[in-house]
Amino acid sequence: MNQNRQNNWRKDFLIIAGGQTVSLIGSAAVQFSLIWWLASETASPVMMSIAGVFAFLPQLILGPFAGVWVDRLNRKIVIIAADLFIGLVALAFAFFFLYGNPPYWSVCVVLGIRAVGNVFHSPAIQAAVPMLVPQKELVRANGWSQFMQSGAFLLGPVLGAVMYAAWPLWIILLSDLVGALAASITVAYVKIPDPERRGKEKTHFFHEMKEGATAICQDSKLFIVTAATLFSMIFYAPLSTYYPLMTSDYFRSDAWHASMVNLAYAGGMMFCAILLGRRGSIKNKFRVIHLGLLGMGISSLLCGLLPAEMFWFWVFAALCALLGASSNLYNIPYIAYMQETIAPEKMGRAFSLIGSLSSATMPLGMLIAGPIAEKRGISLWFFISGSVMLLLTFVSILLVLSQKEDKTGQI
Numbered sequence: 001m002n003q004n005r006q007n008n009w010r011k012d013f014l015i016i017a018g019g020q021t022v023s024l025i026g027s028a029a030v031q032f033s034l035i036w037w038l039a040s041e042t043a044s045p046v047m048m049s050i051a052g053v054f055a056f057l058p059q060l061i062l063g064p065f066a067g068v069w070v071d072r073l074n075r076k077i078v079i080i081a082a083d084l085f086i087g088l089v090a091l092a093f094a095f096f097f098l099y100g101n102p103p104y105w106s107v108c109v110v111l112g113i114r115a116v117g118n119v120f121h122s123p124a125i126q127a128a129v130p131m132l133v134p135q136k137e138l139v140r141a142n143g144w145s146q147f148m149q150s151g152a153f154l155l156g157p158v159l160g161a162v163m164y165a166a167w168p169l170w171i172i173l174l175s176d177l178v179g180a181l182a183a184s185i186t187v188a189y190v191k192i193p194d195p196e197r198r199g200k201e202k203t204h205f206f207h208e209m210k211e212g213a214t215a216i217c218q219d220s221k222l223f224i225v226t227a228a229t230l231f232s233m234i235f236y237a238p239l240s241t242y243y244p245l246m247t248s249d250y251f252r253s254d255a256w257h258a259s260m261v262n263l264a265y266a267g268g269m270m271f272c273a274i275l276l277g278r279r280g281s282i283k284n285k286f287r288v289i290h291l292g293l294l295g296m297g298i299s300s301l302l303c304g305l306l307p308a309e310m311f312w313f314w315v316f317a318a319l320c321a322l323l324g325a326s327s328n329l330y331n332i333p334y335i336a337y338m339q340e341t342i343a344p345e346k347m348g349r350a351f352s353l354i355g356s357l358s359s360a361t362m363p364l365g366m367l368i369a370g371p372i373a374e375k376r377g378i379s380l381w382f383f384i385s386g387s388v389m390l391l392l393t394f395v396s397i398l399l400v401l402s403q404k405e406d407k408t409g410q411i
Contacts, residue, residue, distance in 0.1 A: 009132050009133050009134060009137070009141075012132050012190045012191070013129070013132050013133055013141055013144075013145075014144070015186050015189060015190050016128075016132075016186055016187055016190050016192075017144065017145050017148050018148070018186060019182050019183040019184075019185065019186025019187060020125070020145075020148075020149075020183050020186075021148040021149065021151065021152045022152075022179050022182040022183065023083060023179035023180055023182060023183035024149055024152035024156065024179070025152045025155050025156045025159065025175075025179060026156070026175040026176045026177075026178055026179025026180070027086065027156070027176055027179060028152055028155070028156020028157055028159075028160065029156045029157070029159045029160035029163060029172060029175050029176075030090055030160070030172060030173055030175060030176045031156070031160075032156060032157040032160035032161065032164075032258075032259070032262065033160045033163065033164045033169060033172045033173075034107050034110070034111065034169070035048075035051070035241075035244055036160070036161075036164060036244055036258060037107070037164075037169060038051055038104060038107050039244040039245055039248050039249075040248060041104065042104060043245070043248065043249055044374075045242065045245060045370060045373040045374045045378060046370050046374055047104060048241040048242065048244070048245060049238065049241060049366040049369065049370040049373075050105075050108055050366075051107065051108045051111055051241060052237075052238065052240065052241035052362055052366055053362060053363045053366050054108040054109065054111050054112035054115075055111040055112060055114075055115050055362075056115070056237075056359040056362035056363065057112055057115070057359070057363065058112055058113075058115040058116045058118075058119050058359075059115060059118070059119050059355050059356055059358070059359035060356055060359040060360045060362075060363070062116065062119045062356075063119055063123075063352045063353065063355050063356025063359065064209050064212070064349075064352060064353055064356050065209070066119045066120050066123065066352050067123055067209070067212055067348045067349035067350070067351065067352025067353055067356075068208045068209055068212075068348075068349055068352075069120070070120060070123050070124045070127060070348030070349070070352060071127070071208070071345060071346065071347070071348040071349055072208075074194055075124045075127060075128045075131075075192055075194055075348070076128075076187055076188070076192045078120050078121075078124040079121060079124045079125060079128065079183075079187050080184045080187050080188060081120070082117040082118070082120040082121035082124065083117070083121065083180040083183045083184045083187070084180055084181075084184055085116070085117040086114050086117035086118070086121070086176065086180055087176050087177035087178075087179070087180025087181065088177065088180075089110065089113050089114050089117070089176075090114070090173045090174070090176035090177055090180075091173070091174065091176075091177045093106075093110045093173055094169075094170040094171075094173040094174055095170070096170075097168060097169040097170035097173065098168075098170040119352075119355070122351070122352075122355060123347075123348045123349075123351040123352040123355060124348065126335060126339070126347070126351045127344070127347040127348040127351060128192050129141060129142070129145075129339060130339045130340075130344060130347065131192060131193050131194070131195065131344065132190075132192065135339075135340055136281065138336040138339050138340060139276060139279070139281050139282055139332065139333065139336045140276075140277055140279075140281070142276075142332045142335050142336050142339075143273050143274070143275075143276040143277025143278075143279075143332055144273070144277050146269065146272075146273040146276075146277075146328050146331065146332055147270055147273035147274055147277055149269075150266045150267075150269035150270040150273055150324070150328070151266070151270055152266075154262070154263055154266030154267060154269075154270065155266075156262075157258070157259045157262035157263065157266075158259050158262070158263060159175075160172065160259070161256055161258070161259040163175075195343075195344035195345040195347075208349060209349065209353075211346050211349060212346060212348075212349025212350045212352065212353045213353055215342045215343065215346045215349070215350045216342075216350055216353065216354070219341060220403050221286055221400050221403055222337065222338070222341070224396055224399045224400050224403075225286060225289055225290075225334070225396055225400065226354065226357075227396075228293075228392045228393060228395060228396035228399075229293065229330075229396075230357050230358065230361060231392050232293070232297075232385075232388060232389040232392045232393070233358055233361035233362075233365070234361045234364050234365045234368070235365060235368075235369075235381075235384060235385040235388040235389065236296070236300065236365075236385045236388075236389055237358070237361045237362045237365045238362070238365045238366050238368075238369035238370075238373075238381065238385070239300065239381070239382060239385055241366075242369075242373065242378050242381065242382075243258075243261055243262075243320075244258055245378055246261075246303075246316065246378055246379070246382075247261055247313070249378070250308050250377070250378055250379060251308060251309075251310060251312075251313040251316070252308075252310075253310070253313060257313065260317055261316070261317050261320050263317075264317040264318065264320045264321040264324070265320040265321065265323060265324035266324060267321055267324065268320070268321035268322060268323065268324030268325035268326075268328075269324040269325065269327065269328045271321075271325055272324070272325040272326075272328040272329050272332075273328050273332065276328070276329075276332050276333075282333050282336070285333040285334070285336065285337045286337075286400050288329060288330075288333045289329075289330050289333050289334050289337075290393060290396065290397050290400070291326075291329055291330075292326045292327065292328070292329030292330025292331070292333075293326075293330050293389065293393040293396070294326075294390065294393050295322060295323070295325065295326025295329060295330075296323055296326045296327060296330065296386075296389060297386045297387075297388075297389035297390035297393055298322075298386065298390065299319045299320070299322045299323035299326060299386070300323065300382050300383075300385045300386030300389060301382070301383055301385075301386025301387055301390065302319050302386070303316055303319050303320075303323075303379070303382040303383075303386070304379045304380060304381070304382030304383025304384070304385075304386060305379075305383060306319075306379065308379070338350060338351065338354075369381050372384075
């Protein structure tokens with residue numbers, strides 16, 4: 001990274017992050033509206049599980065391949081194309097709601113198609129950040145990014161609830177296109193350098209996929225934490241589709257209360273992002289990562305113990321705030337560590353592989369969680385997921401402490 005870019009990285013980074021935030025607000029409003037419509041119309045954990053599987057399936061299938069193309073192609077073009085694809089999918093689906101209520105399964109299909117764009121978008125953005133930001137500023141930059149994203153997740157559901165009460169769904173879907181255009185314009189404005197590939201010879205496609213896995217496995221501490229997190233996600237991932245049902249079915253509340261849950265979660269994320277952004281660097285990232293995982297486990301476990309009474313709904317919302325803060329306490333140093341230690345030309349594959357493995361936990365978790373939540377109640381699954389996450393986090397802590405000290409975890 002040249003000296004001029006090191007001095008101007010804040011401007012370029014914040015321009016891109018600002019555009020992505022506008023896009024996320026539109027996407028969050030659309031996502032909230034579609035999920036709430038599906039939850040209120042069906043009141044079925046199985047249907048919500050199916051929707052969750054469709055939303056995660058593209059990452060599971062396409063992720064490893066997408067990572068190779070992210071590293072091969074111009075990352076700016078990949079980001080813009082992915083943003084516009086998501087916006088155009090929302091525009092096309094708007095016509096279905098314009099002419100009547102589409103079948104429930106069509107919402108699941110659209111969530112899956114929109115996710116195809118995210119398969120390419122997420123690793124491209126994460127791999128582009130280290131090309132703009134000096135290594136010592138990565139925690140700060142990721143803190144800022146997560147703060148703006150948390151603000152989008154905070155504002156998006158509230159905006160979605162307002163629009164859901166006032167407008168038909170086909171108008172709400174158009175906000176996704178507006179956000180995609182804003183994000184594309186800001187990315188087009190900023191120059192994003194691509195990493196130089198080592199060697200000019202062409203390598204085999206599947207060999208490049210393997211390099212992404214090797215980059216993770218050769219770092220023992222990163223591998224341990226990643227493995228523990230992925231096993232935890234089998235139990236934790238289904239919760240993302242059950243939060244609306246906890247509000248509508250368990251606590252018997254409405255869309256406004258559901259937006260309050262999202263508000264609390266995003267508020268917790270923003271609070272943590274501000275703290276880490278102000279700090280700027282973390283000496284022992286694995287200690288903070290584990291602290292975040294413990295917070296997620298404790299929050300989920302306690303949510304599962306709450307009585308189904310309106311008073312306890314507000315305790316549920318407070319625990320969601322703790323859950324949001326804990327997720328960023330884990331996520332920000334984890335991403336920064338990968339950006340610091342993995343070679344730039346392999347970063348797209350590494351992030352895409354992590355995304356694919358995380359997505360694989362969703363359908364597996366849904367196969368287990370769906371029938372249990374349907375028969376025994378959603379709250380039981382919150383308790384189970386929190387218990388398992390705490391157990392696996394303690395195992396990860398012990399294994400990481402048993403590794404020989406090196407510089408990788410002490411940046």
